[in-house]
Amino acid sequence: MSAKHGPGANAMAILTDVTRCVGCEKCVMACERTWNTGDTIPSVHAAPDGLSGNRWTSIVKIKDRFVRKQCLHCVDPSCVAACPVHAFYKMENGAVIYKAGKCIGCRYCMIACPYSIPRYDWDEPKPFVQKCKMCYERLLEGQRPACTQACPYGATIFGTRTEMIAEAHKRLKARHNGVEAVSYIDKIWGLHEYGGTSVMYLSDVNLYELGFPTPGKVSAPYDSIPGHYSHPVALQTPFLAATVFGSLAGITWIINRRMAAAEQKQKEKDQDY
Ligand code: SF4
Ligand code: SF4
Ligand code: SF4
Structure with missing residues (x-):
């Protein structure tokens, strides 16, 4: 079931403590193995x-x-708000998922995301948007996200958002990451930014590079991307809008794409998102 605005009582979250990560990429490999992404x-x-x-x-x-x-x-995701055909959903368990069968390929989600996350299948003849889905199907089965399970250093952990925030506060207060003393920057990255996120960070280096709002720089507020085409973000992409909605070729393209999406839909494991 889709979530209303704000983190629900059952919202889950990932806490990544940068000070415990050694860069082994076991999490990356676990994701590839679990979802057979072809990486x-x-x-x-x-x-x-x-x-x-x-x-x-x-x-x-x-x-x-x-x-x-x-x-x-994100708690109130811009990708969900920007998608004109509701191909993105914020679920009650915190995951933001994408339903390929609905996507028309406008890629407004990619423009809207303040963290520059969604990517396109440029290598594929029938491309779709791709991104982490917080192992949504695994969560439904009571399992943890594969990446958090694979991390041998406890650098990326999983629990309810409330638990992860409490754990983060505990580490900040103790100035200790559970293994060693740490000079953390005194904040939980993702607690409030753009309405808050369900993947949060502790760190002793600034994480503005990830897309968190940088003090003194103008950033789009998280709620500035309504899901209609009159918004300035949409108006910045007149070529896309014209291609998709303004020409017969665009309409034909959409029909072809929907046929491709229907094929993809058949392959999706869980039809009940
Ligand atoms: S990080 Fe980007 S893609 Fe992920 S939920 Fe937030 S807006 Fe959507
Ligand atoms: S939570 Fe995201 S990154 Fe981690 S294994 Fe699942 S899909 Fe991959
Ligand atoms: S598995 Fe853990 S320690 Fe290794 S790169 Fe991933 S988060 Fe860092």
């Missing part, structure tokens, strides 16, 4: 941050720290 051959379209249509989590280097990047599963 054994890295995409030529992979961005510098390592994310791509077939890599949903990556390790980036910020100063001397390894920082895991993935969808932050």
